Amino acid sequence: MTVSPFARALDTALDRSVVPGFSKIGYAVRRRLPTWPADPAIGALAGRHVAVTGATSGLGTATARQLSDLGAHVHLIVRNTDKAADIAAELRGASTTWKCDIGDLDSVRDCAARILADGPPLDGLVHNAGAMPPERAESPQGHELSMSIHVLGPVLLTELLRPAMKGRDARVVFVTSGGMYTQKLPVDDPDYTHGEYSGSTAYARSKRTQVELLPILTTRWARDGISVYAMHPGWAATPGVTDSLPAFDKVMGPVLRNVDTGADTTTWLIASQPRPRGGGLWMDRRERPTSFLPRTRPTSDERRRIWEWAAQAVDLTP
Ligand SMILES: NC(=O)c1ccc[n+]([C@@H]2O[C@H](COP(=O)([O-])OP(=O)(O)OC[C@H]3O[C@@H](n4cnc5c(N)ncnc54)[C@H](OP(=O)(O)O)[C@@H]3O)[C@@H](O)[C@H]2O)c1
Known part of the structure; x- marks a missing residue:
């Protein structure tokens, strides 16, 4: 072209x-x-198994639907299985529901063990579950909740599911946020224990952390043939935006994307051929810069330090 x-x-x-x-x-x-870039081919995911966290609302539901339309067996990793039953009933193809609170590392371990014992090999994993807690809250393991839901839970889930993805050319997508452009890596205080807590700052810091871990996670997971991506969906009208950012929702409502548009790049990263280049941040099917402001650009030493913190928090050898 x-x-x-x-x-x-x-x-x-x-x-x-x-x-x-x-x-x-x-x-x-x-x-x-x-x-x-071209759309994935019809039936591109026939015979493939792809898991989506937070599939019970907004972008997660749209992603599950798009993957199912391309032929995938979709694994709905959710904390509310009643909601998931309604979503599953509307998917075109087969699905399996797994209960998991991504913010609770014990629940993640339990879910991964069940998937490894009873589930098929996986070709893709989408870390979509997300939240913006209004007040500082901690996970059962004592970590700030945004960081736990967006970073610690997804890193641990991927690590534990590596045997299910090994040698399958699997793709892992972190659904991050453009909000991360405003924040630098919280190397000195990943659990947000200092300063006045702001839910949107905590959210953006955790999303920045997802993106800055990409080089390390890419190297680590490449050993199993796994490619890793972050994507940001732009601004899409979802229950999460309405609940967490009502003023933003009111002002920007007319120009927000719909959920299918917001989920488009996630589905494309999972399904398109040839495989998009791993290790970067994507939006609208193109790799994007990870920083616009010099003050938000971390050093490789800062990346290493946040990785050591995350690895220790989830009991991994860095
Ligand atoms: N919408 C946007 O404009 C936008 C922009 C940038 C980034 N994002 C990102 O896109 C992703 C989806 O957001 P959305 O707008 O679709 O939000 P949403 O409508 O609030 O959906 C969030 C999903 O995450 C699930 N979830 C939250 N905490 C969880 C936990 N601890 N364990 C398991 N599941 C959990 C929710 O489950 P329940 O149904 O049980 O509540 C729900 O299914 C998030 O990562 C968000 O940060 C969205």
């Missing part, structure tokens, strides 16, 4: 301008550019 310099420049300009780029306008414009 001839890459149009104009199309690339326009796509990049949308990124830098944030509001148009993150909204439904960005998706609509990019989709019409000649640089837009």
